[in-house]
Amino acid sequence: MASGPEAGEGDGRVTAAVLIIGDEILSGRTQDTNLRDIARYLGVLGIDLAEARTVPDVLEEIVAALNALRSRYDYVITTGGIGPTHDDITADAVAAAFGVELEEHPEILAMMERRWGGELNAARRRMARVPVGGDLVKNPVQGPPGFTIGNVFVLAGVPQIMRGMLEDVGPRLRGGRVTVSRTVRVEGSGEGQIAAPLEAVARAHPQMSLGSYPFFGPDGYGSNLVLRGRDPAEVEAVVGELTAALRQAGVENVREVEPAA
Structure with a gap:
């Protein structure tokens, strides 16, 4: 059992939520470790991880969860669903939640052309899509970057890549008093x-x-x-x-x- 103040009580805390996206997590085929790593990282910054949700690869459910979380907490970090396959729909869901279009980011396209050369196929170009008005989150490990829009940070689901992206997120966050x-x-x-x-x-x-x-x-x-x-x-x-x-x-x-x- 546990007791303590609820999130969003106006007590001066800086709060965050994590939205874990992916059928593979809900099915048990993949064990999530990202939540633990994000919680520890935010704790050092004095940011309370106040809620975590896991949703399937369903556009409407991602949009609904994201809108609920971003309206309640200072920050939302999502993991998963930004790869090249048909079920990687996080970018689509984030754009829908913010009511903006998706565009192919020229910096991501240039990076992928340098890495893979030649003509980029449709699957790879999916990873270059960013909501209009979004900024990039650096990926120091491998592959395309994540992105941020509003108070939402969209990161990869692969733990090693997610942790690398998190290092670029941290300096952008407003910290609180460490617990x-x-x-x-x-x-x-x-x-x-x-x-x-x-x-x-x-x-x-x-x-x-x-x-x-x-x-x-x-x-x-x-x-x-x-x-x-x-x-x-x-x-x-x-x-x-x-x-x-x-x-x-x-x-x-x-x-x-x-x-x-």
Whole structure:
């Protein structure tokens, strides 16, 4: 369980969402790692990843999800669907969401001609399409770049390429205050025993996030209680408050661990 402030409450946070696009993710044929990498990257910048959605290669569903996310959060990062095949329709969906046309970007065409030479076939030219008014996102790994329009950044689905593109996205984002994270580890007690003191502390500090993450293994069971906030002094104080509340409730095997789990 977890508790904390909801996204979009006007509390000064900088927020982002990730839109993962592709039938291969939903079918289980491909395991997504991009969400984890984006979350970690944004966290260093003090940007809260507040929501993630996965949608199939269906134009209407991509458009609907994108419009919902870009209206709610400061930034949206999409991954997948910008390749050369018929089901790579992310560019089409982004253009439709913004109500603009697609155009073949001369810089991408020139880059592909240098790489492949000669006449570019229709499949390769699909990767040169960018919504009118969009800017390019550099691809330092291989292949054509991604693009950005409004508060949306469109990146490749291949993890290595996505991470390379992300390095060009970061400097364009407005960062926030970095979140401080601390972990209190409880061993030998279930969530039923720790729920009441954890809830009491969470209610007393609504601007912080407090989450319980159970673990089970050959060496025993328990929970990692993760506290997150932007004020280091408050986080430090709440660690002590939570530890005291747990012990008062009869939970004895309590200790802080690093790094946060």
